[in-house]
Amino acid sequence: MSAASDLHVVLGAGGAIGGSVARELASRGRRVRAVNRSGKVPSLDGVEAHRGDITSAEGAKAACEGADVVYHCAAPAYTRWVQEFPRMTDAVREGAAAAGAKLVFADNLYMYGPVGAPMTEDMPSAARNPKGRVRAEMAESLLAGHRSGELRVAIGRASDYYGPGGVNTTAGTTVFGAALRGKVARWVGSLDQPHSLGYLPDIAKGLVVLGGDERADGEVWHLPAAEPLTGEEFLDLVFAELGQPRKIAALGRGMQRAIGLVNPTVRALGETWYQRDRPFVTDASKFTGTFGPFAVTPHAEAIAATLDWYRARPTP
Structure with a gap:
């Protein structure tokens, strides 16, 4: 962690999940740096807008500088995941590591592939489609960075979302x-x-729980939903x-x-x-069994x- 820092950096803060995380952090009185390419982010007390390009290590380091926790909620266009997402996430990992920050990755469920039961975190990454494979590879790369001591990582996974901003x-x-x-x-x-289906404010609360609890470190977590x-x-x-x-x-x-x-x-x-x-269908019992009851909307x-x-x- 960064010494004497209480800064929470939200990457992709102009998007639905990133904007919800910035609002959740601001509602808790956290100091927030909200980052995206345009610099247009939620206008909230305590939120600093940062215009930046996190697709390069230099840009990601500048965005993450001084952070205590970094929330990676950014993503390229849906049709460009395979070509652009891994490079972006590698840059974010370098940026968070340079800051000595914990990295929380807002992930989805594509890596599991077709399943015949509610999804749990111990299921194999069995997807054979390109988007599922790239999701699996990014998650494994981040967890490998945690295991090596490069940085602390927690991954929160949610299904399709809806809500304000969605x-x-x-x-x-x-x-x-x-x-x-x-x-x-x-x-x-x-x-x-x-x-x-995850409700955006609930997804944000779940990710913030992961950011603030050491028990989340080095693990994948399914976020609670109704x-x-x-x-x-x-x-x-x-x-x-x-x-x-x-x-x-x-x-x-x-x-x-x-x-x-x-x-x-x-x-x-x-x-x-x-x-x-x-x-x-997702199963979030690991999350609630570890962190306690979660009041989903x-x-x-x-x-x-x-x-x-x-x-x-x-x-x-």
């Missing part, structure tokens, strides 16, 4: 934005399969909160392939379609807050 997500504008406009809310994948819901159940809650008759539809595999012909991001969803056509409450955020959001 736009570029499968439960984002095509669900909340569409429903508010009276349009059809489209669920990516089968409507009848249970799916874990109970899994089918797509139909989730969309029903959205329209119940709006008090409107539901207008819902599934974006199935055939439509995904067709749209993917002209949309690279939608095309890229095909390699992980197994997350959409069968149960995709009920879906109905979280959906209401998300709709409020979308109502107040300026029209793109």
Whole structure:
């Protein structure tokens, strides 16, 4: 750790997860440096905006200088993960290590590949698709850095997210934005399969727990979330909160392939379609068994807050 430092650095603070982490830290009275390429980050007391490029070791070191804890919430464009994500994460590791800071990596669940049971942290990294493999390789590289003594690392994994600030997500504008406009809310994948969904403020709280507790070090942790819901159940809650008759539809595999012909991001969803056509459920009992009870936000409450955020959001 940095000597006599209480600085928490959030990389990717202009994004949904990074912005939520910055807000969570600020609400706890922490000193925060919020970093992204544009320097446009949440405007909060105690939050210092830092415009920086963390894709190079020099840029990452400048961003992380003086940090006690670094939260790696940055990511390249979805279609550029394989080409750009490992280099970025290597730079972040060097930056955090140079600062003597603990690194908390906001990870997802791609590395497990197709599964037949709720996902736990001891499952093998069995993914064979490019995005799953690159996620597995980055996590292993960070944990190897921890084992070697280069720096302290904790990894927090979450499923698909939604919440205030959550736009570029499968439960984002095509669900909340569409429903508010009276349009059809489209669920990516089968409507009848249970799916874990994380609420952004809950994900942020979980990552901050990992940042502040030495018991998290050197480990992977699944972050707590409310109970899994089918797509139909989730969309029903959205329209119940709006008090409107539901207008819902599934974006199935055939439509995904067709749209993917002209949309690279939608095309890229095909390699992980197994997350959409069968149960995709996380188990966070390791987290709660170690750190104690965690009050997740009920879906109905979280959906209401998300709709409020979308109502107040300026029209793109």
